[in-house]
Amino acid sequence: MNRQKFLLATALCSAMLCLSAAAAEPLGSKWSDISKLPDFFSGNWQSMSSFLDNPSKVPLTAAAQAYIAHYKPIEDIPFAGPTCKTPGMPIVQRLGSPLKFFYEPGMIAIYIENSSMTRFIKLNGQHSARPNPTFLGESIGHFEGDTLVVDSVGFDDTLLQYGDLPGRGTGPFVLPPEVIFGPHGPNLRMVERLRLLDPDTLEDQLTIYDDTVWTQPYVASSGRIFKRNRGENGWPHEWVCNTAETLIYDPIQGKTIQEDPAQVLKRLQQKDSH
Amino acid sequence: MNLHGSTRLLGLLTVLLLGSAAFPVSAHHSAAPFDMSKSVSMQGTVEKWLWANPHSWLYVRVEKADGTQEVWGFEGGSTGMLARSGWNAADMKPGDKVTVTAAPERTGNHIGLLNQVQLANGRILNAGAGAPPPGADGSPPPGAGAPPPGAPNSAPAPR
Numbered sequence: 001m002n003r004q005k006f007l008l009a010t011a012l013c014s015a016m017l018c019l020s021a022a023a024a025e026p027l028g029s030k031w032s033d034i035s036k037l038p039d040f041f042s043g044n045w046q047s048m049s050s051f052l053d054n055p056s057k058v059p060l061t062a063a064a065q066a067y068i069a070h071y072k073p074i075e076d077i078p079f080a081g082p083t084c085k086t087p088g089m090p091i092v093q094r095l096g097s098p099l100k101f102f103y104e105p106g107m108i109a110i111y112i113e114n115s116s117m118t119r120f121i122k123l124n125g126q127h128s129a130r131p132n133p134t135f136l137g138e139s140i141g142h143f144e145g146d147t148l149v150v151d152s153v154g155f156d157d158t159l160l161q162y163g164d165l166p167g168r169g170t171g172p173f174v175l176p177p178e179v180i181f182g183p184h185g186p187n188l189r190m191v192e193r194l195r196l197l198d199p200d201t202l203e204d205q206l207t208i209y210d211d212t213v214w215t216q217p218y219v220a221s222s223g224r225i226f227k228r229n230r231g232e233n234g235w236p237h238e239w240v241c242n243t244a245e246t247l248i249y250d251p252i253q254g255k256t257i258q259e260d261p262a263q264v265l266k267r268l269q270q271k272d273s274h
Numbered sequence: 275m276n277l278h279g280s281t282r283l284l285g286l287l288t289v290l291l292l293g294s295a296a297f298p299v300s301a302h303h304s305a306a307p308f309d310m311s312k313s314v315s316m317q318g319t320v321e322k323w324l325w326a327n328p329h330s331w332l333y334v335r336v337e338k339a340d341g342t343q344e345v346w347g348f349e350g351g352s353t354g355m356l357a358r359s360g361w362n363a364a365d366m367k368p369g370d371k372v373t374v375t376a377a378p379e380r381t382g383n384h385i386g387l388l389n390q391v392q393l394a395n396g397r398i399l400n401a402g403a404g405a406p407p408p409g410a411d412g413s414p415p416p417g418a419g420a421p422p423p424g425a426p427n428s429a430p431a432p433r
Binding site: 075084232236237242264265268269272 | 307321322324326327328331333344345346347351352353354355357381383384385
């Protein structure tokens with residue numbers, strides 16, 4: 001009898017421990033969690049915000065101010081380069097083509113159509129001791145209620161927007177010639193908070209930590225807004241950079257050379273004939 | 275060819291042109307070269323419809339009043355965005371007659387930011403450059419309920 005009681009007590013304790021352990025598993029650990037997560041996953045998300053920021057009041061470091069003093073305004077997008085090089089985070093997510101979210105236990109992936117890149121966010125994990133540099137960064141996420149908080153470090157040669165040129169960038173959409181782009185420091189960190197404002201509106205609020213550029217964390221102007229596409233429009237598309245013949249970019253002048261389209265057409269037709 | 279006033283849509287296209295592309299040394303550039311306050315419209319014959327990323331391009335041969343011809347290049351959106359707006363790689367082929375509306379390049383080059391193409395059968399393809407997000411014409415997109423993107427009240431407020 002005592003043995004039976006002992007076994008029963010052991011079983012009960014084990015069950016309680018299991019339940020406890022299960023309860024402690026954070027959201028995003030199991031397939032069944034998909035039904036508990038906010039629906040980031042149906043369709044895709046079209047950016048509705050300017051991909052560059054309006055003027056900021058976040059104070060700059062002396063080094064950044066010195067950089068700005070010698071900054072030469074550009075005419076074209078500074079991350080133009082051979083083979084459609086990505087601008088990396090955070091700009092890459094804000095460009096015109098939509099984002100598509102996917103889930104598996106322990107991971108949320110975001111397909112970024114405009115450069116055919118996929119961002120992988122490890123859920124409830126830890127950063128690597130020595131993350132290798134990447135253009136999207138090493139991203140660790142967790143849920144705080146209905147908000148997905150993503151902490152990213154380990155960035156390659158991505159560009160930051162230090163600010164806007166005096167008197168520029170105040171319109172609803174900010175163009176590249178209106179802003180100051182600059183390099184990031186070695187300890188760049190980005191924290192995003194993603195949440196649904198309504199079933200078809202996603203907000204991504206970004207804070208950038210880089211003490212080589214700002215003396216305080218940089219908070220992007222009002223969260224980036226994305227609208228959900230459903231149905232056919234919610235389907236992701238392939239994106240391959242394949243129009244290297246149409247315009248020529250001069251990195252020295254920082255602008256695109258507008259060739260006579262008759263010459264470009266001739267080149268394209270010659271290519272077609274081969 | 276005729277000129278007419280600017281449209282809000284063209285303003286949106288500026289943004290979307292920038293946004294939908296990604297940045298080759300040779301294919302992507304700022305919309306700054308385009309004069310968004312103007313719009314040109316012209317009839318011509320398709321020489322090439324290049325369905326590509328980060329931008330599609332439409333090349334059209336236009337006959338002027340004096341009988342001479344010139345080739346215009348019109349920059350459109352990425353393939354995915356165009357597809358979402360109802361465009362297709364097979365919409366146009368060399369020899370097709372089209373009427374094109376675009377924002378012209380500021381320096382007078384025969385280049386424009388593609389806004390609309392009317393095909394010979396009367397079908398109109400709208401807002402090619404970058405492709406408008408759903409609702410860009412002010413109407414809610416099918417099934418999405420999005421407000422007109424880029425509308426003043428949906429743009430980020432200056433800080």
